[in-house]
Amino acid sequence: MSLFAHEKVTPKAALPGLAARRWVFFSTVLCMLPQAMNMPVWMSLLAGVLLVYAGLRLNRGIAQPPRLLKVLAVLVVLVVTALSVLGKSTLLGLVMLLVMANALKLLELRTRRDVWVVVLVNCFIIAAAYLFSTSMLSGAYGVFSIVVLLASLVALHSESVTAWPVRWQPVKTAGVLLLQALPLALLMFLVFPRIGPLWSLELATPSARTGLSDSLAPGEISNLLRSDEMAFRVSFSGEPVPESMRYWRAMTFDTFDGQRWRIDGAEQSGQLSGREGNDYQVIAEPAASRWLIALTQVSSGSRGLTLFPDGTVRAPEPLQKRFTYSLALQNETPGILSPEDRQRYLQVPAGNPRARALVDQWLAQGLSQQQIVAAILQQYRQHFSYTLSPARLQGDRVDEFFFSTREGFCEHFASATGLMLRMAGIPTRLVGGYLGGEWNPYSEYLLIRQYDAHAWVEAWLDGRWQRIDPTGAVAPERVLDGVEELLQQSPGYLADQPLSMVRLEQQFALLAELRLRYQSLNYSWHRWVLGYDSRQDDLLKNWLGTLNYLKSVLLVLVPVVAVLLAIGWWLLRGRPRYRDQISLDTERLSERLSRRQPALARAAGETLQQYSCRLAEALPDHAGALGAWADAAGQVQYDVSSGANLKLYKRCLKQLNQAL
Amino acid sequence: MQERLQQLAAVIDDVLLGKPEVIRLSLACLLARGHLLIEDLPGLGKTTLAHALAKVLGLDYQRVQFTSDMLPGDILGGAVYDQQQASFRLHKGPVFTELLLADEINRTSPKTQSALLEAMEERQVSLDGQRHALPEVFFVIATQNPTEQYGTFPLPESQLDRFLMRVSIGYPTAEAEEQMLLQGGAADQLGGVQQLLNPEQLLEAQTLVSQMQVSPAVISYLQRLAQYSRDSQHFSLGLSPRGSLAVLNAAKAWAFLEGRAYVLPDDVQQVFPAVAGHRLVGRELLHPGSEHDPASYLLSQVDVLS
Numbered sequence: 001m002s003l004f005a006h007e008k009v010t011p012k013a014a015l016p017g018l019a020a021r022r023w024v025f026f027s028t029v030l031c032m033l034p035q036a037m038n039m040p041v042w043m044s045l046l047a048g049v050l051l052v053y054a055g056l057r058l059n060r061g062i063a064q065p066p067r068l069l070k071v072l073a074v075l076v077v078l079v080v081t082a083l084s085v086l087g088k089s090t091l092l093g094l095v096m097l098l099v100m101a102n103a104l105k106l107l108e109l110r111t112r113r114d115v116w117v118v119v120l121v122n123c124f125i126i127a128a129a130y131l132f133s134t135s136m137l138s139g140a141y142g143v144f145s146i147v148v149l150l151a152s153l154v155a156l157h158s159e160s161v162t163a164w165p166v167r168w169q170p171v172k173t174a175g176v177l178l179l180q181a182l183p184l185a186l187l188m189f190l191v192f193p194r195i196g197p198l199w200s201l202e203l204a205t206p207s208a209r210t211g212l213s214d215s216l217a218p219g220e221i222s223n224l225l226r227s228d229e230m231a232f233r234v235s236f237s238g239e240p241v242p243e244s245m246r247y248w249r250a251m252t253f254d255t256f257d258g259q260r261w262r263i264d265g266a267e268q269s270g271q272l273s274g275r276e277g278n279d280y281q282v283i284a285e286p287a288a289s290r291w292l293i294a295l296t297q298v299s300s301g302s303r304g305l306t307l308f309p310d311g312t313v314r315a316p317e318p319l320q321k322r323f324t325y326s327l328a329l330q331n332e333t334p335g336i337l338s339p340e341d342r343q344r345y346l347q348v349p350a351g352n353p354r355a356r357a358l359v360d361q362w363l364a365q366g367l368s369q370q371q372i373v374a375a376i377l378q379q380y381r382q383h384f385s386y387t388l389s390p391a392r393l394q395g396d397r398v399d400e401f402f403f404s405t406r407e408g409f410c411e412h413f414a415s416a417t418g419l420m421l422r423m424a425g426i427p428t429r430l431v432g433g434y435l436g437g438e439w440n441p442y443s444e445y446l447l448i449r450q451y452d453a454h455a456w457v458e459a460w461l462d463g464r465w466q467r468i469d470p471t472g473a474v475a476p477e478r479v480l481d482g483v484e485e486l487l488q489q490s491p492g493y494l495a496d497q498p499l500s501m502v503r504l505e506q507q508f509a510l511l512a513e514l515r516l517r518y519q520s521l522n523y524s525w526h527r528w529v530l531g532y533d534s535r536q537d538d539l540l541k542n543w544l545g546t547l548n549y550l551k552s553v554l555l556v557l558v559p560v561v562a563v564l565l566a567i568g569w570w571l572l573r574g575r576p577r578y579r580d581q582i583s584l585d586t587e588r589l590s591e592r593l594s595r596r597q598p599a600l601a602r603a604a605g606e607t608l609q610q611y612s613c614r615l616a617e618a619l620p621d622h623a624g625a626l627g628a629w630a631d632a633a634g635q636v637q638y639d640v641s642s643g644a645n646l647k648l649y650k651r652c653l654k655q656l657n658q659a660l
Numbered sequence: 661m662q663e664r665l666q667q668l669a670a671v672i673d674d675v676l677l678g679k680p681e682v683i684r685l686s687l688a689c690l691l692a693r694g695h696l697l698i699e700d701l702p703g704l705g706k707t708t709l710a711h712a713l714a715k716v717l718g719l720d721y722q723r724v725q726f727t728s729d730m731l732p733g734d735i736l737g738g739a740v741y742d743q744q745q746a747s748f749r750l751h752k753g754p755v756f757t758e759l760l761l762a763d764e765i766n767r768t769s770p771k772t773q774s775a776l777l778e779a780m781e782e783r784q785v786s787l788d789g790q791r792h793a794l795p796e797v798f799f800v801i802a803t804q805n806p807t808e809q810y811g812t813f814p815l816p817e818s819q820l821d822r823f824l825m826r827v828s829i830g831y832p833t834a835e836a837e838e839q840m841l842l843q844g845g846a847a848d849q850l851g852g853v854q855q856l857l858n859p860e861q862l863l864e865a866q867t868l869v870s871q872m873q874v875s876p877a878v879i880s881y882l883q884r885l886a887q888y889s890r891d892s893q894h895f896s897l898g899l900s901p902r903g904s905l906a907v908l909n910a911a912k913a914w915a916f917l918e919g920r921a922y923v924l925p926d927d928v929q930q931v932f933p934a935v936a937g938h939r940l941v942g943r944e945l946l947h948p949g950s951e952h953d954p955a956s957y958l959l960s961q962v963d964v965l966s
Contacts, residue, residue, distance in 0.1 A: 580877070580965075580966060582965070583965035583966055586965055587965070603960070604960065604961060604962065604963040604964070605929075605959045605960040605961065605962060605963070605964060606964065607924065607925040607926045607929065607964045608925075608964070608965075609924065609926050610926065634924055637875065637877050638875045638877055638878055638922050638923065638924050638925070639875065639921070639922040640873045640874070640875045640922060
């Protein structure tokens with residue numbers, strides 16, 4: 001009769017049943033699966049081989065593989081991990097090591113204790129998966145694997161689970177347990193302060209490869225045009241700004257050396273205070289740089305952003321993860337240009353004689369500044385064409401572009417315009433950023449992709465900076481309809497991605513609709529779950545007034561600790577507080593021996609004498625030491641009349657421990 | 661003293677073959693000043709055991725076969741009219757003895773039963789308003805036939821409590837039975853049994869047992885056993901304080917028989933089924949006598965070490 005069997009054996013030592021073993025194996029495979037995407041192929045293959053082997057073993061029995069094989073497997077795993085991590089991120093290496101070690105542990109699953117270890121490590125592996133992906137899908141997968149993992153724990157502890165394939169009872173129990181934990185999780189999510197990592201993760205984020213660079217030469221943005229990766233997502237508090245106004249400034253270039261435009265005067269002018277700046281919110285995708293985009297010149301917005309005198313903002317540090325911020329819309333007001341700035345924005349390199357001659361000619365004709373701008377745009381309109389694969393420029397690039405090739409895209413036009421305006425004595429700077437974006441009507445946000453990258457010019461006219469987009473003169477549809485419409489036929493556009501979703505959608509309308517729906521959902525996920533950090537501050541402030549980290553940590557920890565203490569007291573209140581030395585020693589001995597062989601654990605109803613006799617039978621070599629120890633222990637513990645001989649007992653215990 | 665007792669046990673062992681456990685338990689029961697209930701079929705050696713005990717210890721021995729028409733007076737005795745002296749004379753019943761074998765105690769009426777049980781508890785008898793003390797050594801061995809329940813009055817739990825132990829002898833092993841048949845029955849063997857202990861020595865042994873010191877660890881073990889039986893859902897009737905006291909006394913006697921001056925949890929475990937078996941009532945799964953009888957289940961559940 002097995003009714004009381006599970007009560008008699010100490011649970012740590014008991015063997016997990018077949019069903020429980022299968023559950024644990026299944027859940028481990030589930031937890032490790034997403035890691036295959038982060039590991040090199042051969043690592044995944046090795047892990048797969050280990051898992052298959054472990055699965056076969058677990059299914060048949062739980063005998064250990066030979067010791068030599070185990071040692072060999074550990075060595076192979078160590079070497080392979082070390083080799084594949086060499087020169088890559090340490091963190092990835094550590095995660096791989098954890099995954100492989102877990103697969104190895106599965107090989108020697110023997111007692112419940114081992115299963116607990118595996119389950120615990122699986123929890124870590126699930127959490128580690130979020131280092132690599134925080135998409136909605138991986139979130140859902142994580143929840144799924146946690147449910148299965150908990151179910152395996154339930155199966156381990158429930159004798160009634162003997163059937164496989166599964167009765168769904170363990171899953172049900174696990175689900176109920178998780179639901180019970182949900183309120184606490186929500187509370188933690190809402191109020192627990194987000195403390196940045198104490199170490200910096202040097203994980204290579206894929207998006208960090210593309211994006212604007214901090215210098216600009218004609219021809220470079222076309223690289224971005226080959227990418228449909230997400231760059232920014234923007235939502236507006238009020239009405240969205242009209243399409244023709246969607247010029248997203250990221251940086252301004254003030255120095256031109258004849259080939260490249262650079263940023264020189266990049267002294268930061270201060271930090272944003274976080275007051276009154278919530279006209280639009282931006283989620284920036286990870287990138288290698290600190291650039292952020294803004295619609296207008298910025299003066300107020302999210303706290304912590306670094307403000308520059310040209311009205312652009314940067315993040316406090318490179319965008320290793322998604323970054324959310326909000327800004328205020330600013331009316332452009334007349335200002336003052338300091339003499340140093342005026343000089344900086346008028347700096348012109350030597351060369352390009354034909355352009356200078358043309359500008360001098362215009363000046364001689366007595367054209368006003370406005371008229372010169374108009375004249376340049378007029379030239380573009382009449383003689384130039386927009387193309388993504390222009391001829392290469394050499395020598396005096398502006399001359400060559402303006403007078404010979406007469407084709408190009410935004411950078412070419414902006415660069416030439418900027419130089420000529422400076423020649424005409426108008427302070428000018430080049431602006432790099434994005435233009436337009438795709439409006440998602442379901443979630444009402446604007447999606448800006450890398451191929452929306454754009455360059456234009458700002459000129460100091462009538463005492464303020466005015467935007468001049470020369471590209472609009474030569475290809476107004478680029479400004480009005482977005483790059484997508486304009487470039488569909490252009491060979492350079494998305495040349496690397498023949499199967500790009502954007503291309504497919506141009507043929508299937510339903511696909512476009514589905515994509516917009518999915519993006520809308522994903523946007524909410526990013527905005528409300530992943531990007532909650534930035535909102536939390538405001539939320540907490542509304543509820544609780546100004547907070548610092550210490551205060552909010554205390555606020556969360558104190559009640560949680562109090563509740564846990566109360567539960568602990570409630571659970572432990574019936575337990576005897578004092579355990580005598582001999583009971584403790586015996587327990588330790590039992591635990592130690594049960595690791596060697598589960599059957600050697602002491603049963604609850606076994607007295608010292610009975611236990612030592614049983615052990616002596618199992619370990620005849622140590623019968624003498626066992627007997628001596630049990631006698632001495634019995635005397636110390638039970639003989640009141642003759643007085644306890646503690647020294648003798650300690651000597652016996654020592655001898656026994658050494659013998660074992 | 662202990663040697664003498666070992667020897668004594670060995671002698672009885674020669675008479676009642678192959679039952680050393682029962683013999684030791686009965687001895688322990690006697691040493692702990694308790695009474696013994698033997699629950700068994702007829703013909704398994706109850707009388708032999710009682711007889712041998714009486715002879716070895718040199719005790720005054722009486723045997724009463726209980727029947728349904730028996731009255732309390734038949735056990736306790738009463739005033740009898742003496743025609744020659746024309747006065748009432750006290751007639752002492754069979755209870756006035758040192759070792760009383762009460763055969764098939766469940767055959768008689770509750771009234772008679774309780775008269776005997778009261779005498780066992782009080783160790784004295786009231787007749788005609790006068791109290792008469794029973795001998796200092798007073799040991800009752802009662803038997804019950806568990807199978808023939810027709811027309812019987814099974815002892816209720818409260819009455820069972822008066823017996824320190826309940827044991828059953830059971831069938832002998834094949835070997836023992838063959839030897840018994842060869843020897844021509846126990847009756848012949850009984851004749852050769854010598855007295856090994858006088859009543860004074862027995863009294864002294866009883867005193868030594870009752871004075872034995874017990875360590876706090878064993879006391880705590882006993883208490884936890886009792887507490888578990890009260891708290892566990894598997895028991896409908898837990899161990900009473902009198903029950904745990906009985907276990908303690910019996911364990912002391914057992915330790916004494918083992919020749920030890922202190923009590924081990926092993927002693928507790930040895931006597932526990934006999935002492936606690938009839939005081940515990942298990943629920944559903946813990947029927948007495950089944951694989952999981954309440955006493956052994958309790959022993960397996962409660963940790964010996966604190």
